[in-house]
Amino acid sequence: MPLTRVIEQTVPVTFRYAVQFTHGLFGPENGVLRDTLAGKGGESVKVLCVLDAGVGEAFPDLARQIGAYFARHADAMQLVAPPLVVPGGERVKGDTRHVGQVQDAIHAHGIDRHSYVIVVGGGAVIDMVGFAAGTAHRGVRLVRVPTTVLAQNDSGVGVKNSVNAYGKKNWLGTFAPPYAVLNDLDFLAALEERDWLSGLAEAVKVALLKDASFFTWLEENAPALVARDLEAMEYAVYRCAELHLAHIAGSGDPFEMGSSRPLDFGHWAAHKLESLTSYALRHGEAVAVGLALDCTYAALKGMLPEADWRRVLDLLLALRLPVYVPELGTSAQDPADPSSVLSGLNEFREHLGGRLTIPLLTHIGRATEVHEMDFGLLRRTVGLLQDLHTHPTRGTSWLSTKAPAC
Structure with missing residues (x-):
């Protein structure tokens, strides 16, 4: 035996x-x-x-x-x-x-x-x-x-x-x-104005990951969406749902047995920001900030072309979505401090299990995955978004010349 x-x-x-x-x-x-x-x-x-x-x-x-x-x-x-x-x-x-x-x-x-x-x-x-x-x-x-x-x-x-x-x-x-x-x-x-607009952050997210033509459609139709055009919103909802369902069915990991979760692009910071604001921040608003954070980080790192980064920030702002909130913090943030948004990285890793896996854009419609984030560059990213939030009239054309050292 x-x-x-x-x-x-x-x-x-x-x-x-x-x-x-x-x-x-x-x-x-x-x-x-x-x-x-x-x-x-x-x-x-x-x-x-x-x-x-x-x-x-x-x-x-x-x-x-x-x-x-x-x-x-x-x-x-x-x-x-x-x-x-x-x-x-x-x-x-x-x-x-x-x-x-x-x-x-x-x-x-x-x-x-x-x-x-x-x-x-x-x-x-x-x-x-x-x-x-x-x-x-x-x-x-x-x-x-x-x-x-x-x-x-x-x-x-x-x-x-x-x-x-x-x-x-x-x-x-x-x-x-x-x-x-x-x-x-x-x-x-x-829906209230905040709920009408904040849900569009997920449409921006999935377009950035999966469908550059849908991203272009969102750019072209941002004024109609802000004006509460129901026909435009119906298409945005339908296409966004379609892209999410295609990923769930076709990615090979619908029950998240691995450590990769592409549809949570921008969410490591978003989930933390929601808890830091005691959920006063809508989920979609938090996702918009998370997208701005991760796209700006990728641009500063040289992964995402500045022109694409500029389009992302311009669309978020055109849809009246936030790209910065005070809880995002300053350069003094410590990733070991639970009150720091940077601690959200470890919470995100813990939630998935295994290695930290963060999706980052390389072009609109294309993404890759990284397994570590540079805290110094993240602080610099936060400083840039804070500056953009404080001085919105400067526009988003100054990434290469105006990246605050933090």
């Missing part, structure tokens, strides 16, 4: 889910939701709905519309209770009692693995409800109805769910693909 025996097994798993774009999802004649949930064999399925309080305030008749929709289609689906309302915004991810609230409802109403949880709201609420659903019965079917630009074009279409813990963003979470994502573009019209 050998001392060691090994049985190895490979279990292939394929996930398939649709991201649909529509208007008036809960209108009585819109069949998208019914067709998505209708059970095979004609049986009626049970559904628990969780609603973002902020969305409910912006659309006071929404809960009634949801109830009326299910009443209209009662032969196919049963709403087990009026929508469960939870707080909106990042605070919902900072208190695990909200996870327990959703799980209590799943338990009380007998939501099983052949029933559905529908979450209607922004990215933070979708993250929290996804975590609750993903850990109930080892995962019940989740249908996401994102209501913000950021959630429709990025966070709502992926395979991750999370809440915050230990003062760190997304420390607790699951990889659990949704059953479906239903983007009702009518929700975007009610």
Whole structure:
């Protein structure tokens, strides 16, 4: 009898889910939701709905519309209770009692693995409800109805769910693909200015990584996007979601088993800035600052041509996105100090595991990865962005001649 025996097994798993774009999802004649949930064999399925309080305030008749929709289609689906309302915004991810609230409802109403949880709201609420659903019965079917630009074009279409813990963003979470994502573009019209614009940072990000022609389209359509042109925003959301989904499906690492995470370009600083501002800074705003930081660093390092760097900064500013916030700090920052944005590099490495891996641009539409960052050059980068923020009329044409030594 050998001392060691090994049985190895490979279990292939394929996930398939649709991201649909529509208007008036809960209108009585819109069949998208019914067709998505209708059970095979004609049986009626049970559904628990969780609603973002902020969305409910912006659309006071929404809960009634949801109830009326299910009443209209009662032969196919049963709403087990009026929508469960939870707080909106990042605070919902900072208190695990909200996870327990959703799980209590799943338990009380007998939501099983052949029933559905529908979450209607922004990215933070979708993250929290996804975590609750993903850990109930080892995962019940989740249908996401994102209501913000950021959630429709990025966070709502992926395979991750999370809440915050230990003062760190997304420390607790699951990889659990949704059953479906239903983007009702009518929700975007009610967004506050900050939420309308900040979600575009993710479109800039994925364009910089994946699609130079989409970046050019964003440059050409920045005035329309700022002016709240819904047709322009619908295309930006659709193309951004399409590029994110293509990467998730085609990168070979959808569940992030390695240490590379290209779609988190600009996010090592963004996540830290969010926590340093107690989440007063929108995620998209923090990503914009992170993009400005990493692109300026790459330009100062000689990796990114100055003309491309100038286009990146010009687009962020044209979209009225920030490129600097006071929490980004000064040259006195110590990477070992948890209050320093530079400490976000180690937190980012810890979150991924393995080697530190940071995507940096070499041209618009092309990126490479580095495994270390020069703290001195990062401080110099911060100084340059601070100077640009303080004197915006100087423009962005002075990278080679005006790079403050810090």
